[in-house]
Amino acid sequence: MANAAAKREAISAESDAFSQETKRTKTDHEKGQEDGKESQCENILAGFKTSSVLSDSAREKIMFIHGEIADQDAVVVLEKTPFREETLTELLRGSTLKLEMKNDIYSSYRLQAPPHLNEIKTTVVYPATEKHVKKHQRQESFLVEETGEDYRSITLPYIEKQSLSLQWVYNILEKKAEAQRIVFEDPDPEVGFVLLPDLKWDQKQVDDLYLISITHQKGVKSLRDLTSEHLPLLQNILRKGQDAILQRYNLPASKLRVYLHYQPSYYHLHVHFTKLGYEAPGCGVERAHLLSDVIQNLQSDPRFYETRTLHFPLRADDGLLAKFKEAGRL
Ligand code: M7G
Numbered sequence: 001m002a003n004a005a006a007k008r009e010a011i012s013a014e015s016d017a018f019s020q021e022t023k024r025t026k027t028d029h030e031k032g033q034e035d036g037k038e039s040q041c042e043n044i045l046a047g048f049k050t051s052s053v054l055s056d057s058a059r060e061k062i063m064f065i066h067g068e069i070a071d072q073d074a075v076v077v078l079e080k081t082p083f084r085e086e087t088l089t090e091l092l093r094g095s096t097l098k099l100e101m102k103n104d105i106y107s108s109y110r111l112q113a114p115p116h117l118n119e120i121k122t123t124v125v126y127p128a129t130e131k132h133v134k135k136h137q138r139q140e141s142f143l144v145e146e147t148g149e150d151y152r153s154i155t156l157p158y159i160e161k162q163s164l165s166l167q168w169v170y171n172i173l174e175k176k177a178e179a180q181r182i183v184f185e186d187p188d189p190e191v192g193f194v195l196l197p198d199l200k201w202d203q204k205q206v207d208d209l210y211l212i213s214i215t216h217q218k219g220v221k222s223l224r225d226l227t228s229e230h231l232p233l234l235q236n237i238l239r240k241g242q243d244a245i246l247q248r249y250n251l252p253a254s255k256l257r258v259y260l261h262y263q264p265s266y267y268h269l270h271v272h273f274t275k276l277g278y279e280a281p282g283c284g285v286e287r288a289h290l291l292s293d294v295i296q297n298l299q300s301d302p303r304f305y306e307t308r309t310l311h312f313p314l315r316a317d318d319g320l321l322a323k324f325k326e327a328g329r330l
Pocket of ligand 1: 282
């Protein structure tokens with residue numbers, strides 16, 4: 001994620017017809033939002049009491065903050081969003097410039113943009129659990145080697161007790177939340193899924209496109225549970241997810257990174273779709289498994305993920321890391 005901001009800028013500078021076309025598609029989509037689908041809401045952050053900054057990055061212009069709302073723990077993520085080519089003219093013409101210095105042909109300013117062009121993407125987790133707080137705390141991490149047996153004796157008992165709630169997943173599947181954001185759905189109970197924008201994507205530009213597909217089938221916790229029986233499900237997600245993204249955002253499969261996390265944060269099978277070139281958090285080789293590789297591995301060995309040793313990073317304060325240490329596996 002270290003170069004994410006630079007990458008975004010580089011991608012934004014792409015001037016090929018493809019990029020232009022996707023941006024036009026997005027503008028039409030945004031019109032829908034401006035037509036009133038986005039709602040004003042009460043400011044739940046008005047009474048936010050900051051406890052600490054969990055982590056931040058000046059380069060990526062993001063800050064994770066721990067605090068309290070009405071005496072309950074909350075995590076707030078503030079992120080400055082990328083520039084958008086289609087609003088540049090309005091930004092340059094409609095802003096106020098304050099001169100900082102002028103020297104020969106060089107000058108620097110503070111530009112005060114109109115408020116609607118100067119928004120901050122804000123994510124709130126409230127009430128937040130200790131796990132949510134830890135997830136965003138800057139921490140050293142360690143690579144763990146997990147055999148199939150380690151999974152059954154160490155990881156599985158731990159995640160059965162300690163996992164984050166899946167309520168948000170069930171709300172999506174049951175259309176109790178985010179129903180209007182769904183990009184595509186295959187309602188089949190076995191091979192079906194819901195494809196929608198990830199919480200991390202503000203949908204303002206395709207340069208940092210990020211969607212997730214969530215399976216209707218319950219009980220498949222992660223990559224470890226996948227066998228050749230799931231091939232129709234995985235192939236369906238890959239093909240129909242790619243088609244839906246082509247239709248909606250005009251991005252072909254060759255521009256997409258489609259992968260699963262191991263370990264995931266949420267143990268209900270879901271697949272990440274991000275734009276190739278956007279360094280999404282967690283897209284590194286130590287955590288991301290390309291769906292097309294997963295499919296091929298299961299085709300050559302139906303029990304590949306049940307038996308194989310898998311590596312993944314765990315943060316220093318992760319309870320699962322402590323379990324691996326207790327078992328003498330680290
Ligand atoms: P993961 O691999 O389980 O863990 O992915 P990660 O969060 O460590 O990457 C879960 C994905 O679901 C992440 O990309 C989250 O940003 C996304 N996500 C999490 N929540 C709570 C929501 C939500 O409420 N709505 C949507 N649309 N996405 C979410």
